[in-house]
Amino acid sequence: MSGSSSGTRHSATQTQNAESASTAPNLRVKAANGVTYQYRRFGHPSADSVPLVFFQHFRGNLDSWDPKLIDTIAAKREVILVDNVGVGGSTGTTPSTVQQMALDAIEFIDALKLPRYDVFGFSLGGEVAQEVALRRPWQVRRVVLAGTGPQGGVDQRASDPNILQRTLKDNPGPEDYLFLFFKNTSSSQAAGREFLQRLGQRTTDLDAPSSLATRDRQLTAWSEWGIPDKSKLVRLKALFQPVLVADGESDILMPAKNSHLLAKYLPNAQLHIYPDAGHGFLYQYAVKFGTEVNAFLDR
Numbered sequence: 001m002s003g004s005s006s007g008t009r010h011s012a013t014q015t016q017n018a019e020s021a022s023t024a025p026n027l028r029v030k031a032a033n034g035v036t037y038q039y040r041r042f043g044h045p046s047a048d049s050v051p052l053v054f055f056q057h058f059r060g061n062l063d064s065w066d067p068k069l070i071d072t073i074a075a076k077r078e079v080i081l082v083d084n085v086g087v088g089g090s091t092g093t094t095p096s097t098v099q100q101m102a103l104d105a106i107e108f109i110d111a112l113k114l115p116r117y118d119v120f121g122f123s124l125g126g127e128v129a130q131e132v133a134l135r136r137p138w139q140v141r142r143v144v145l146a147g148t149g150p151q152g153g154v155d156q157r158a159s160d161p162n163i164l165q166r167t168l169k170d171n172p173g174p175e176d177y178l179f180l181f182f183k184n185t186s187s188s189q190a191a192g193r194e195f196l197q198r199l200g201q202r203t204t205d206l207d208a209p210s211s212l213a214t215r216d217r218q219l220t221a222w223s224e225w226g227i228p229d230k231s232k233l234v235r236l237k238a239l240f241q242p243v244l245v246a247d248g249e250s251d252i253l254m255p256a257k258n259s260h261l262l263a264k265y266l267p268n269a270q271l272h273i274y275p276d277a278g279h280g281f282l283y284q285y286a287v288k289f290g291t292e293v294n295a296f297l298d299r
Helices: 004-016 067-074 098-111 123-134 160-166 174-181 186-201 213-224 230-238 258-267 286-298
Strands: 029-031 035-043 052-055 078-082 116-121 141-148 243-248 269-274
Touching: 029 098, 035 067, 035 098, 052 098, 052 123, 052 213, 067 078, 067 186, 067 286, 098 123, 098 213, 116 123, 123 213, 123 230, 141 286, 160 174, 174 186, 230 258, 243 258, 243 286, 258 269, 269 286
Parallel strands: 052 078, 052 116, 116 141, 141 243, 243 269
Antiparallel strands: 029 035, 035 078
């Protein structure tokens, strides 16, 4: 792995380079909790922008982000992609609660000494992003929540046997991703195949795949978060930062009704539901959503 433990020292120069999601090197930083986190940091920061920290979906690692989406956003700001504890190239054991995942994410952010930042969370990562924003309100400036839902929301615990079987498969293949992330229409499936091709753009310094132990612990955290409980929704009132909430209208993993709940209970949220799209709407509409994210963060 490049960067070794001196990732923080190199971050300033890495940021200035015209790196892309396909070429940015793997960096490593050891945090106060003893974990060595693997991450990538690049983009084009402006004088008045803050870094945007990305939290990934269930089973995903650094290589799972769509290069087109990330590069669209990185054209306007500095981006930081991270493997949380026990994921991909990061050390430690993945926790089985979203709350601990958020505390682990904060340990990483503290190791980078970021005084102010935005957060972007997709799916399980969106749950983590909510908790980080609630716990660090003096640091988190703005929040992007994609294909996710509030704690205690509705229909967040996948019970359909076909969905579960594909979600938990030891080695999911392209057809599983197309089924889970994209709507069953010719246009959405075509966009999904283009997305899968883009994932192959990175050919060196690849991340380690998430382990089956990480899968199982993440599933436990996701399932607990999804236990229906209206009393949990009141917590969202404390997340006062501006929030962009977005999803695909046919999301079968985190149904869009949860995005509507987020928009309803968050004090300062805007909602965008993308048509003809599922959980992977942010990859189907990579440039459009990336542009929307930048416009929201620049307001």
